[in-house]
Amino acid sequence: MSNSIVSVRALKKQFGKTEILHGLDFEIPPGRIYGLVGHNGAGKTTTLNAMLGLTSYEGSVQVLGLDPYAHRAKLMKDVAFISDVASLPRFLKVRELFQMLTDIHPNFSGEKALKFLEGTDVKLGAMIGNLSKGMLAQLHLAVVLAIDAKLLVLDEPTLGLDITYRKRFYRRLIEDYMTAERTLLITTHQVDEIEFMLTDIMFIRDGELILHMPMDDVPARFSQLVVTQDRADAARALKPVFAETRFGQTVMVYDGADQAALQGLGTLSTPTLSDLFVALMNRDGGAN
Amino acid sequence: MTAFSSWRALFVREYLEHRVAFQWAPLGILTLLAISGLSAITLRRIEGLEEFPFFSAAKIFELGYLVLLALWLAYTAVTVFFYFGDAFSADRRNNAMLFWKSMPVSDAKILSSKTLSGLLFFPAIILIVGMVSGLLFYLLVNVAAYLAPVIGFLNPIDGLASFVQVTMFGAVILLFTMMWYAPFFAWVGGLSSVFGRWSMPLAFVIPGLLAVIENISFFGQGPRGGYIWQYLAYRSNYAALNEADFELMFMNSQPFNASFYISRMVQHTDWTQMGIGLGFAVLVIWMASEYRRRRIA
Numbered sequence: 001m002s003n004s005i006v007s008v009r010a011l012k013k014q015f016g017k018t019e020i021l022h023g024l025d026f027e028i029p030p031g032r033i034y035g036l037v038g039h040n041g042a043g044k045t046t047t048l049n050a051m052l053g054l055t056s057y058e059g060s061v062q063v064l065g066l067d068p069y070a071h072r073a074k075l076m077k078d079v080a081f082i083s084d085v086a087s088l089p090r091f092l093k094v095r096e097l098f099q100m101l102t103d104i105h106p107n108f109s110g111e112k113a114l115k116f117l118e119g120t121d122v123k124l125g126a127m128i129g130n131l132s133k134g135m136l137a138q139l140h141l142a143v144v145l146a147i148d149a150k151l152l153v154l155d156e157p158t159l160g161l162d163i164t165y166r167k168r169f170y171r172r173l174i175e176d177y178m179t180a181e182r183t184l185l186i187t188t189h190q191v192d193e194i195e196f197m198l199t200d201i202m203f204i205r206d207g208e209l210i211l212h213m214p215m216d217d218v219p220a221r222f223s224q225l226v227v228t229q230d231r232a233d234a235a236r237a238l239k240p241v242f243a244e245t246r247f248g249q250t251v252m253v254y255d256g257a258d259q260a261a262l263q264g265l266g267t268l269s270t271p272t273l274s275d276l277f278v279a280l281m282n283r284d285g286g287a288n
Numbered sequence: 289m290t291a292f293s294s295w296r297a298l299f300v301r302e303y304l305e306h307r308v309a310f311q312w313a314p315l316g317i318l319t320l321l322a323i324s325g326l327s328a329i330t331l332r333r334i335e336g337l338e339e340f341p342f343f344s345a346a347k348i349f350e351l352g353y354l355v356l357l358a359l360w361l362a363y364t365a366v367t368v369f370f371y372f373g374d375a376f377s378a379d380r381r382n383n384a385m386l387f388w389k390s391m392p393v394s395d396a397k398i399l400s401s402k403t404l405s406g407l408l409f410f411p412a413i414i415l416i417v418g419m420v421s422g423l424l425f426y427l428l429v430n431v432a433a434y435l436a437p438v439i440g441f442l443n444p445i446d447g448l449a450s451f452v453q454v455t456m457f458g459a460v461i462l463l464f465t466m467m468w469y470a471p472f473f474a475w476v477g478g479l480s481s482v483f484g485r486w487s488m489p490l491a492f493v494i495p496g497l498l499a500v501i502e503n504i505s506f507f508g509q510g511p512r513g514g515y516i517w518q519y520l521a522y523r524s525n526y527a528a529l530n531e532a533d534f535e536l537m538f539m540n541s542q543p544f545n546a547s548f549y550i551s552r553m554v555q556h557t558d559w560t561q562m563g564i565g566l567g568f569a570v571l572v573i574w575m576a577s578e579y580r581r582r583r584i585a
Binding site for chain 1: 293294296297298300301304305382383384385386387389390391392393394397581582584
């Protein structure tokens, strides 16, 4: 029996006659921080929804050993997620929300939630419906971080938050929340901000996983070369997966190329996650 | 953490979301009634008592309190109808569905808590407000007896006895009425899960259309209005007490006896239909929860 937190086999999803997911296969082991990255409409949220029991699907999905669609309520004792930071019940005060969660969720701690709210402008007596978008996001993040969950799923969690709070949130996520027993799956378009914390990366494009690997293996497999115009043809001969000219220099990204061969052609480095994203997700064949 | 605390949280959630309709509005009405009674006393505009010299103060209190409870029952019926038309789709409309889906409670449990709130919890709150209105009416009757001495005073012991009897009767008739109409409220709630607030007109339009289709299909043969119409007409009228019972209630000079009328209600209630109706309500709520389970937006 697999000890994976999430096990997905041949996951397909159709909306009407359109197939959104084309048979995804992946496993997520415990204690990892996964980034799921893709364009709008690539299938990220549909994949997450299938994992969270929010939508039906074809194939097999097991989360903590349960079929999420059949056992969502039971699963939510050990899974916390944010799919939309504006979804908190607006008719409650913050204090009432914490009391309700204490009663309804066996793994929620009001004390922890208060701690995560420190430094924000969210007051216990405030009506949730009167909070600004940013404050709503801060409150929702405090709520999910106060749940002692084995799997935390964050779908665009920092949408609408300023850069100061985003950085603080991710820092606290690592320092105060993550443990060896917890697994985090996060999607965001601001990939540069989460790169430092990820252990694994998954790129999804048009309903298919095009990359799934540990971050530690990225430098060995992918290379980025900044090459001057006179050596561009030699560099292009080594078959980059992506090439782009910026300010008179050509930047090329290679998948599995011999790094010794690239060394003499220009400045060699490991692509950042956003560079890799642009390189691999380009539908137009950037290398050409 | 127990299952009980989870249910309690869901009931408290319903209370907090709908306290305006089921607490503040009744208290507002009660305040208006109290002010109205107070102004009548202050201005000494207590009229009409001389038309009922044959009624004792106890009888006037009992009948007045019964009328007040009947009005609160009507208020309950209207607000509960709107509650079922609104509450079952409120999470979707308020964009809160994903939050509730992230909680370890099933959709069936959430809709069950809404149903029980609408059928029992909120009517109980209004009954309590109705009881307070009865106490205020007791004070009014005694002040009226002082100002217009055509009736005697109602002493606190007799007053309490009448209050308990009428309240018992009011509580039972409220409970039976909510149980009898539970399938209708569940029908409105079930439609609300799918159609939102359009459930309120649709709750009448759909059965009406079915009755028309039945009549067209059978060319008007069968009972007047058709089987569907006949059944719905029967089901829409909860006749647990008949005219003779009400006449007795008003004309009997003896103190109000709740046990007598409750036993009459038990005898006259069609328990088979009550059971079928409750079964239908459970089925509709289950279907609504399955629909909700498949919807996230």
